[in-house]
Amino acid sequence: MRKAPFVIGTVFFIAGCFGVAGSWIVHERQTRAYSQGPRVSAEIAGKSFVSAADGSSEYLIDYRFQLPTGRQTEGSTPLPKPLWEKLSRGDRITLAYLPEEPTRVVVPELGKPGVMLPVFVSAVALLIAVLGAAIAAASLFGKSRDGA
Secondary structure, eight states, X not given: OOHHHHXXXXXXXXXXXXXXXXXXXXXXXXXXXXXXXXXXXXXXXXXXXXXXXXXXXXXXXXXXXXXXXXXXXXXXXXXXHHHHHHOOTTOEEEEEEETTEEEEXXXXXXXXXXXXXXXXXHHHHHHHHHXXXXXXHHHHXXXXXXXX
């Protein structure tokens, strides 16, 4: 057994498995927030635009709202550019959240969270897991270079 490829393969395999599971856990929580979460009118505390080197961009709002317990919750969430452009600091937006995780919010007017993102992330993560398993297996069952 060659140790370095085994460790690298194992890390890839574990990361891939976490990626598959994580993408579906996040999707389930967002879907539950959309379908079962309480609605709240949140104040827009700020707006920001993030541009990445690869040309992608994200339009974010910072929000705050008060929970039924009286505690204030703050966070940020991405919005599509047309909606982001319509909103200003101090405006209000309806959010749905999970009571046990109030910073997990969705914007109900955008509709139910789609399934394509977790499918894509799962596919990529699965490839990473399979690659990792193949590397680890090859290090276990392959012949060593020194002939031993």
